[in-house]
Structure formats: structure tokens, C-alpha cells
Amino acid sequence: MSDGQLNVLLLAGGVGGAKMAEGLNSFSNISLTILGNIADDDSFHGLWVSPDIDTMIYTLSGEINKTQGWGVKNDDYKALSSLRKLGNNTWMSLGDKDIGLHIYRTERLKRGDRASDITKDIAEAFGVKAHIILPTDDVVQTKVLTDQGWLTFQEYFVKERCKPLVKEISFDGLDVAKPTHEALEAISMADLILIAPSNPFVSISPILNIPGILDAIKECDAIKLAISPLINGKAIKGPAEKMMVSLGLQADSMGVAKFYKDLIDAIIIDSTDSELVPGINSLGMQVFCTNILMSDNSEKRRLAGELLDLVNNNFSSKVNL
Numbered sequence: 001m002s003d004g005q006l007n008v009l010l011l012a013g014g015v016g017g018a019k020m021a022e023g024l025n026s027f028s029n030i031s032l033t034i035l036g037n038i039a040d041d042d043s044f045h046g047l048w049v050s051p052d053i054d055t056m057i058y059t060l061s062g063e064i065n066k067t068q069g070w071g072v073k074n075d076d077y078k079a080l081s082s083l084r085k086l087g088n089n090t091w092m093s094l095g096d097k098d099i100g101l102h103i104y105r106t107e108r109l110k111r112g113d114r115a116s117d118i119t120k121d122i123a124e125a126f127g128v129k130a131h132i133i134l135p136t137d138d139v140v141q142t143k144v145l146t147d148q149g150w151l152t153f154q155e156y157f158v159k160e161r162c163k164p165l166v167k168e169i170s171f172d173g174l175d176v177a178k179p180t181h182e183a184l185e186a187i188s189m190a191d192l193i194l195i196a197p198s199n200p201f202v203s204i205s206p207i208l209n210i211p212g213i214l215d216a217i218k219e220c221d222a223i224k225l226a227i228s229p230l231i232n233g234k235a236i237k238g239p240a241e242k243m244m245v246s247l248g249l250q251a252d253s254m255g256v257a258k259f260y261k262d263l264i265d266a267i268i269i270d271s272t273d274s275e276l277v278p279g280i281n282s283l284g285m286q287v288f289c290t291n292i293l294m295s296d297n298s299e300k301r302r303l304a305g306e307l308l309d310l311v312n313n314n315f316s317s318k319v320n321l
Contacts, residue, residue, distance in 0.1 A: 013203025023304030039206030195226035
């Protein structure tokens with residue numbers, strides 16, 4: 001802890017991670033840092049797009065399109081309309097305001113600026129108070145082997161709407177990726193490391209698999225918690241349970257607990273899954289049940305408050321609260 005504040009590091013993907021960040025961001029007694037997923041990043045129309053990072057920035061700045069859960073509110077799609085008329089593939093929906101951000105990022109990347117510095121400057125320009133950091137400044141991209149062959153993540157997720165059967169997931173670029181000093185410092189300074197209710201395979205794994213990140217988390221003294229992205233065996237959003245079934249894994253919060261077994265101290269699951277508690281306990285892991293849906297702002301704040309109370313009541317000796 002520093003200055004009486006709990007240092008919270010949130011590992012997060014897009015929509016689910018952004019909801020959790022919103023809830024945590026409403027508490028003044030924590031210092032929030034978000035370690036975001038960059039493996040969904042890809043190039044569209046010559047522009048480098050970072051969907052999960054941008055969703056986090058748009059959400060915490062109040063600019064998010066709440067109906068979609070991604071993109072910018074009140075955006076137009078005139079540029080996309082022109083591209084479509086010219087015969088371009090426009091299955092990746094990018095609004096005009098959104099494209100403006102991608103132009104800025106792409107120009108700076110071409111100048112040789114670090115992706116971390118660009119992200120920091122964008123977040124500050126949007127008035128985001130939380131620290132949004134990257135696990136690496138190198139390009140790492142999720143690829144999905146399906147019954148249609150290898151697809152980029154955006155092809156699988158957006159173009160194919162998660163319909164193909166998933167056989168394998170890989171992350172191109174991991175062999176040469178280096179962790180950012182910001183990520184390693186945030187891990188070492190954290191009192192609480194929280195894994196958001198994001199897809200474990202394509203949102204959290206790319207973060208953990210950056211060389212040096214997983215070891216740093218395992219070695220640090222922080223409390224380590226995860227929130228299940230599944231309720232009653234169904235993903236709150238996205239293809240998590242479908243991927244688990246395809247990969248031969250148990251598609252419920254027990255399966256999620258097994259996935260994080262050697263990393264976390266406890267998992268938070270939905271109250272409707274309370275029958276899974278004994279099995280999860282048998283893994284040597286604590287489990288806490290509550291409503292994890294976060295359907296509105298009050299629910300986001302409630303869940304964040306319950307997490308902080310959980311830390312205070314069950315792990316206070318570790319963080320000297």
C-alpha cells in the first residue's frame with residue numbers, strides 16, 4: 001500500500017474487463033492500474049487497431065457506445081461507407097471518431113514511438129485517471145485454428161461471429177516479445193492482482209504468456225483473485241464457454257478455476273453456481289459467491305465494493321489494511 005491506498009492491478013480484456021474497471025475506478029481508496037490485452041490488435045485499412053485497449057479507454061472516459069459495449073457513442077460511419085463503395089472489406093466496424101484515434105496511433109507507431117507511451121497519451125487526452133499499461137510493446141497476435149483453417153482473432157470473432165469450431169489457439173510473436181517495464185513494476189507494486197471476468201484463453205492468456213509476466217505474478221506477494229466470466233456455464237459476453245467445449249475443457253466456473261489453479265488465491269463465482277464450491281475448494285482454492293453480472297453502474301460499483309471488502313476481511317494481514 002502507498003499513501004493509504006490499495007494498489008490494484010487489473011488484468012483485463014475488453015467489455016468484461018472494462019466493466020470491472022469502471023466499478024473499481026469509482027473508489028478513491030485504491031490506485032488502479034489496468035494491464036490490458038494487446039493480442040486482439042490488427043491492421044485495418046492501413047491503421048493499427050487495438051480493440052481491447054480502446055474499449056477500456058472509451059469506457060473509463062465515458063465515450064463508450066453502451067448499446068454495443070464497444071466503439072464510440074454517437075459515432076458516424078461515413079468513412080466506412082466510402083470504403084465499402086470502393087470495394088474494401090468493411091466487416092470490421094470502425095466509426096469515424098474511432099478511426100481518428102487509429103490514425104493517431106498509427107502515425108506515432110510509424111515514427112517509432114512506444115505503444116505504451118502512445119496508450120498513456122491517448123488515455124490522458126481522454127481524461128482517464130486509471131493507469132492503462134501494456135504487457136509488451138511488441139506485436140503479439142492471437143490466431144485461432146478452426147474447422148475453416150487458421151484465422152486471426154478478429155476474423156474469428158467479428159467476421160465469422162465465433163461460429164467456427166475452435167481446435168487450437170496460438171499467439172504469434174511471443175518468442176520475441178519482451179515485457180514492458182511498466183508491467184513488471186506494476187506487478188511488483190501491487191497489493192491486489194485481480195483477473196477480470198474476461199475470456200481466459202484470448203484475453204488473459206496473451207497477457208500471462210508474455211515472457212516474464214507470469215513468473216513475476218507468481219513471485220510477487222500480492223493477493224491474487226479471479227472473477228469467473230461464466231454464469232451457469234454461459235459466458236456473460238463472448239465465446240468463452242464455446243471455446244472451452246471445443247478445447248475439451250469443463251465449460252463452467254470449475255473449469256475456469258482449474259485454468260487459474262496455480263496462479264490465484266481465490267475465485268469469485270456467481271451465486272447461481274454455488275454447487276461448484278466444494279469442487280473448487282478441493283483444488284486448494286478459496287471461492288466466494290455473489291452476483292457477478294454487472295448489468296449497470298450500481299452493480300459494477302457493488303461488485304467492486306464487495307471485492308474490496310473480501311480483501312479487507314479475508315486477506316488483511318497480507319496488505320496491512
